[in-house]
Each structure stands twice: as structure tokens, then as C-alpha cells.
Amino acid sequence: MKRSYILTSVFSLLGSLNAFAQVGAPVMGYVPEGGLIRIMQGIPAAGIVSNAFDVGRELSLLEVAPNQSVAVAIAAGSGEALVVILDAHGSTVRITAIAGAAAGASRIVFSPSGTAAALWNGATGHLQVVTGLTSTPSVRDIDASFAGGDPGSLAVSDDGSWAIASWGQQVYAFGPDSSVKVLPVSGAVQALCFFHSSANVAVVMAGQVMTISDIGGGAVPKVIWTDPGDAAASANQLAVGVGASFDNSRLTVVANTGLLFTFDMATGEGRGADCNCAPAGLAGLGGATFRLMGTNAGALRVFDAATNEIWMVPLAVAADGGQQ
Amino acid sequence: MNERVTRDLIVMVEDQNHKPVTGAAVSFFLPNEGPGGTFTNGTNSLTTTTNEQGRAAARGIQFNNQAGPMPVRVSASYAGRTASIVINQSNVLAGTSSVGRGIGGGAGGGMSKTTKILIIGAIAGAGAAAGLVLGGRGGSSTPAAAPLPTVTLTPGVVTVGGPQ
Incomplete structure (x- = not known):
């Protein structure tokens, strides 16, 4: 595992958060936290998560697009789906209902890339x-009630033409012409x-791990990695x-154990890392x-x-010493 | 009367060895315009999966009041393979007095004086075995031994290797 901390830079940022914001520090991204959005400023090696900003609505669910330009949220109470346009500095937002x-x-x-979203x-x-x-x-509705229950995993393509979702060992692909395909997988899908x-x-x-082109x-499947070890040893790893x-x-x-594995898609080589944490997903x-x-x-x-x-x-540390 | 009537569409999905395929996704598409109707989800397409006998059914179709040929496209997918057929059927209007309730009545509004009956037609399948759709509900004279339309799926090849 390789971990890197540039503590000096971090603590320096902690002490000068206000000034940091005023000079327009780069926005690394946004972090949804409940119904709030926090701003990540700086760079990965020297970043800080600042205080949340008000989007003007009470939200029950919120996700930020990977391109960090937009978020989709669900309004608390009404359940209305909303799109939140994020300002580069997090100072202003535009929030509208998705008709x-x-x-x-x-x-x-x-x-x-964040150009499309899927709402389940x-x-x-x-x-x-x-x-x-x-x-x-623009909204395209797909009736996936035949699959029964909530999908374990869900994804949508950048152009919105395709969505895929897994229910156990079944992965369905929902196409632009209302077509539904069963993708060739050979086990219970985790992600x-x-x-x-x-x-x-x-x-x-x-x-x-496999790709399907x-x-x-x-829909050509290709296995890019198979665990060579004892499967039972990783039974608790998901x-x-x-x-x-x-x-x-x-x-x-x-x-979920904190292990990360990255494949180089050109060479096929893989590298591991350990965050010593218990992540719930990748954004x-x-x-x-x-x-x-x-x-x-x-x-x-x-x-x-x-x-x-x-x-x-x-x-960020609040003025009273607690985390904001 | 001695008409075969149905409001269900049933197909059977087989592999290349004519074994039933369980868990295939089967989508039924009624025509976008003209004689047609809607499925129970309110749209003209419905997806379901095959059971252990390889059968998938679209039940409870609400036919519209336009009579005439009604091609129903059926697509089946399993393990990355997809096949489709077109089932040519007809949407026929008939009086309630001759058909009786429970076949197509209850549609409400202007439909109260007519009953929709689906007369089984020929199958025009792309590589599919010829057959007939069985009348599931309300069909009092449907031959039990009539074969189902068959969608045949051919398995693909899984490759193993380095990432692309």
C-alpha cells in the first residue's frame, strides 16, 4: 500500500481557509453529504473539504456528477427530482425541477462523465x-418491474442510450428502442x-472482472482478471x-475492505492499494x-x-473547533 | 361460438439444442399506430422473463378499437444473444352479445358496445419455428396442443485475455 500525506500543506490550508476561498482556490469537486453539498478545494495532495453551501431546498437524496458541473437531487417531502447546476466556486446554484x-x-x-443520470x-x-x-x-422511462426488487448495481451510458442493472446473476441492458438484453455474465454481480x-x-x-464490448x-464478453487464489479467502470481500x-x-x-485494484487497459497489468477505510463506492x-x-x-x-x-x-474545522 | 380468443401473448425461448431457456428477457412490442393496444403497464411494450419451461407471457393486453392486422414484435435475449420474431395477428372487433364479458369488455368509454377479440394468425418468424399463440384466458376452444412461437438463441463465445 502506498499512502501519501502532505500534512504540512493540509494544516496550512486548515489555518487559512477563509483567505483560501477568497483568492479563488481551485475546486477539486463537490461532496454530497445528506442533503448538503460541500466543496472540495485544492488538489488531491493538498485539499480540504470546506463548509456546506445552501442550495435553497431541503433535499433527501443528492448525487454529484463526475464532471462536477451538475448534481441531481430529490426534494424532501415532495420527492420531486431536481437538477442542481453547480457554480465553479460554489457560491451560487441554479436548481430546477426535472420535467x-x-x-x-x-x-x-x-x-x-456526468452527462446523463439514471433515477431508480x-x-x-x-x-x-x-x-x-x-x-x-429529457426523461426516458423504462419499466424494469419484471426484474423484481431493487437492482444491486446500476449504471447509465454517457449518451443516455443504454442503462444496465443487475439483479443477482442477471444483468439487463435497457436500450434506446425499449429493447432489453441479458448480458453474458457468469456469476453474481457486485459492481x-x-x-x-x-x-x-x-x-x-x-x-x-470482465468487460463486455x-x-x-x-455484446462480446472478455474476462480481464480471475482470482487465482482460494475464493473462500475473499468471501467477506465485496x-x-x-x-x-x-x-x-x-x-x-x-x-468494502478498502482494497483497490486498478487495471491498465492497454497492458493488462494491475496494481493494488489499500485505503485502510471501508468505502461504499467510487465517485x-x-x-x-x-x-x-x-x-x-x-x-x-x-x-x-x-x-x-x-x-x-x-x-474544515469550524471556529468552535468542531468540524463544519 | 367457436372462436379462439385470447388477450395473452405467449412465446417459448429455446437454445440451439431446442432446450427451453430459463431467465431470458422477452420484450413484446405492439404496433405504435393502427390496430394495437397497451399492456398492463400502460405502454405498447412489455418485458418479462421466461420461466423454467422457457415460456414468457404478456397478459392482460388492452386492445384498441382499430381492427386489422397487428404485427407483434417479440425480442428475446439471453447471455448476450438476441433473437426476434414477428407474430402476425389481427385485432378484430365483435359485439358483446356474441363474445360475452370477460374477453374484452370493461374497457370503458366508447368501448362499452364492443368487445375486442384477438384472432390468432400466422407466425412469420425470422428463423423461428411456426406455431400459434395459445389463448390463455377466456379462450374456450383453444387447442391445448398447439405449439408456441419459438425464439431460438445461439450461444456466443466468451473470450479470456488481457484488457482491451
């Missing part, structure tokens, strides 16, 4: 794909994702997220960096798949 989106979505997933409604078993997020949102700007997907199962056409770098050159898988931050979801206690973790480094990004 045609059903109320009460229970899950929000963004496409790899567990009460109805319907999936809604939203495109045109930053201009005029899946699209590659950027393509209809190629990655699927993680216990002891196996062109799910709208030939992949909780998988994501591709923005140039599709790397694919990172993260497990793209642009380039080859990911935020490890569910690690917000005290400091969140950012993983750079290009360098295989894990960075601690501490939360």
Missing part, C-alpha cells in the same frame, strides 16, 4: 434516464459501470464500486481521480488511479 421525472426516486446514478424508483420498479442535464432535461462515451461496460463478480451490438478513468485507460475496482472526480464514497468521517479519501495514491482530504 417528466417521477417523484420519489430512491437512487441516483450518473454516467461516467423502487416503489414502481421504473428506471428513468435523464439527459440534457445542463440545458433542457458494474460504463466506460466513458461508449457502450462498453465493466462487470465485477466474485473473483472475476458494444452491448448494443455483439466489490462496492468500479469506475473508468476519463480517458478509459484505467479501470479501478474498490472493495469520479475527473481525470483518473475518484472519491471513495462513505469515508467522510474526519477526512475523506481521494484515489488517483494514475499514480495509485490515496490522499486524505480533511474536513
Whole structure:
């Protein structure tokens, strides 16, 4: 495991947060926290999570797009689906309802680049794909109630043409013409994702990682990694997220035990890392960096798949000494 | 009367060895315009999965009041392979007095004076075995031994190797 802390830089930032904001420090990204949005400022090696800003609505669910330009949220109470346009400095936002989106979505997933989103409604078993997020949102409704229950994993392509979801060992691909395909997988799916700007997907199962090319056409499966060891040894390890770098050159898988494994898609080589944390998923931050979801206690973790480094990004300290 | 009537569409999915395929996704598509109708989800497409006998059914179709040919496209997918057929059927209007309730009545509004009956037509399948759709509900004279339309899926090849 390789961990890097630039504590000097971090503490320096902690002490000068106000001034930092005033001079327009770079925004690394946004962090959803309940119904609030926090701003990550700086760079992965020297970043800080500042205080939350007010979007003007009470939200029950919120996810930020990997391109950090937009968020999709569910309004508390009404369940209305909302699109939140993020300002580069987090000082202002524009929040509008998504016309045609059903109320009460229970899950929000963004496409790899953040140009499309999928809203899962567990009460109805319907999936809604939203495109045109930053201009005029368009909604496509998919009836997936035949699959029964909530999907384990869910992903949508950047152009919104395809959505994929897993129920146990079944992975369904929902196409633009209302077609439904069953993708060729051979085990219980733990995580899946699209590659950027393509209809190629990655699927993680216990002891196996595979890609499926062109799910709208030939849907050609290819196993890129198989666990050579004793499967029982990793019985308690579960992949909780998988994501591709923005140039599709790397694919990172993260497990609930904190282990990360990144494949170089050109050479086939893989590298491991350990965040010493218990992540709940991967959220793209642009380039080859990911935020490890569910690690917000005290400091969140950012993983750079290009360098295989894990960075601690501490939360800002409030004036009373507590975390904001 | 001695008409076969049905409001259900049933297909059977087989592999290349004519074994039933369980868990295949089967999508039914009624025409976008003209004689057609809607499924129970309120749209003209419905997806379901095959059971252990390889059968998938679209039940409870609400037919519209336009009579005439009604091609139903059926697509089946399993393990990355997809096959489809077109089932050519007809949407026929008939009086309630001759058909009786429970076949197509209850649609409400302007439908109260007519009953929709689906007369089984020929199958025009792309590589599919010829057969007939069985009338599931309300069909009092459906031959039990009539074969189902069959969608045949051919397995693909899984490659193992380094990342692309």
C-alpha cells in the first residue's frame, strides 16, 4: 500500500481557509453529504473539504456528477427530482425541477462523465434516464418491474442510450428502442459501470472482472482478471464500486475492505492499494481521480488511479473547533 | 361460438439444442399506430422473463378499437444473444352479445358496445419455428396442443485475455 500525506500543506490550508476561498482556490469537486453539498478545494495532495453551501431546498437524496458541473437531487417531502447546476466556486446554484421525472426516486446514478443520470424508483420498479442535464432535461422511462426488487448495481451510458442493472446473476441492458438484453455474465454481480462515451461496460463478480464490448451490438464478453487464489479467502470481500478513468485507460475496482485494484487497459497489468477505510463506492472526480464514497468521517479519501495514491482530504474545522 | 380468443401473448425461448431457456428477457412490442393496444403497464411494450419451461407471457393486453392486422414484435435475449420474431395477428372487433364479458369488455368509454377479440394468425418468424399463440384466458376452444412461437438463441463465445 502506498499512502501519501502532505500534512504540512493540509494544516496550512486548515489555518487559512477563509483567505483560501477568497483568492479563488481551485475546486477539486463537490461532496454530497445528506442533503448538503460541500466543496472540495485544492488538489488531491493538498485539499480540504470546506463548509456546506445552501442550495435553497431541503433535499433527501443528492448525487454529484463526475464532471462536477451538475448534481441531481430529490426534494424532501415532495420527492420531486431536481437538477442542481453547480457554480465553479460554489457560491451560487441554479436548481430546477426535472420535467417528466417521477417523484420519489430512491437512487441516483450518473454516467461516467456526468452527462446523463439514471433515477431508480423502487416503489414502481421504473428506471428513468435523464439527459440534457445542463440545458433542457429529457426523461426516458423504462419499466424494469419484471426484474423484481431493487437492482444491486446500476449504471447509465454517457449518451443516455443504454442503462444496465443487475439483479443477482442477471444483468439487463435497457436500450434506446425499449429493447432489453441479458448480458453474458457468469456469476453474481457486485459492481458494474460504463466506460466513458461508449457502450462498453465493466462487470465485477466474485473473483472475476470482465468487460463486455458494444452491448448494443455483439455484446462480446472478455474476462480481464480471475482470482487465482482460494475464493473462500475473499468471501467477506465485496466489490462496492468500479469506475473508468476519463480517458478509459484505467479501470479501478474498490472493495468494502478498502482494497483497490486498478487495471491498465492497454497492458493488462494491475496494481493494488489499500485505503485502510471501508468505502461504499467510487465517485469520479475527473481525470483518473475518484472519491471513495462513505469515508467522510474526519477526512475523506481521494484515489488517483494514475499514480495509485490515496490522499486524505480533511474536513474544515469550524471556529468552535468542531468540524463544519 | 367457436372462436379462439385470447388477450395473452405467449412465446417459448429455446437454445440451439431446442432446450427451453430459463431467465431470458422477452420484450413484446405492439404496433405504435393502427390496430394495437397497451399492456398492463400502460405502454405498447412489455418485458418479462421466461420461466423454467422457457415460456414468457404478456397478459392482460388492452386492445384498441382499430381492427386489422397487428404485427407483434417479440425480442428475446439471453447471455448476450438476441433473437426476434414477428407474430402476425389481427385485432378484430365483435359485439358483446356474441363474445360475452370477460374477453374484452370493461374497457370503458366508447368501448362499452364492443368487445375486442384477438384472432390468432400466422407466425412469420425470422428463423423461428411456426406455431400459434395459445389463448390463455377466456379462450374456450383453444387447442391445448398447439405449439408456441419459438425464439431460438445461439450461444456466443466468451473470450479470456488481457484488457482491451
